[in-house]
Amino acid sequence: xxxxxxxxxxxxxxxxxxxxxxxxxxxxxxxxxxxxxxxxxxxxxxxxxxxxxxxxxxxxxxxxxxxxxxxxxxxxxxxxxxxxxxxxxxxxxxxxxxxxx
Ligand SMILES: [Zn+2]
Numbered sequence: 001x002x003x004x005x006x007x008x009x010x011x012x013x014x015x016x017x018x019x020x021x022x023x024x025x026x027x028x029x030x031x032x033x034x035x036x037x038x039x040x041x042x043x044x045x046x047x048x049x050x051x052x053x054x055x056x057x058x059x060x061x062x063x064x065x066x067x068x069x070x071x072x073x074x075x076x077x078x079x080x081x082x083x084x085x086x087x088x089x090x091x092x093x094x095x096x097x098x099x100x101x
Contacts (some may be wrong), residue, residue: 005031009049011041011074012042023048025068026075032066039068045072 009025023041025048030037037058041048053070075095 005064006069007031007066009039009052009068009070011070013074014044023051025070026070027049027057030057030059030066032057033062035059040047 007027009027010025012024014021014023021044021046025039025041025044027037027039039051039055040056040063041051049070051059052070054065056065057063061081
């Protein structure tokens, strides 16, 4: 319990890219490797907050444990993404890039 690393996550409700309504927790910058990672946030009918907490990082090498935290930032209304279109995907990429800056 000496090395707890808190990492901010953004909730993605549904994914146009992955064509799913499931929740995903997105880490934009991993404290260990600097890359973005996704963690499952459960099905659309479940409370994604239950999926926060200690997770094993998805680093390419040397995965470690961190703790997902959430400030309430949510990316999408799942209703809009039941039938994703190419335009939805482009908007999604734009949002992701804006958040990375
Ligand atoms: Zn990593």
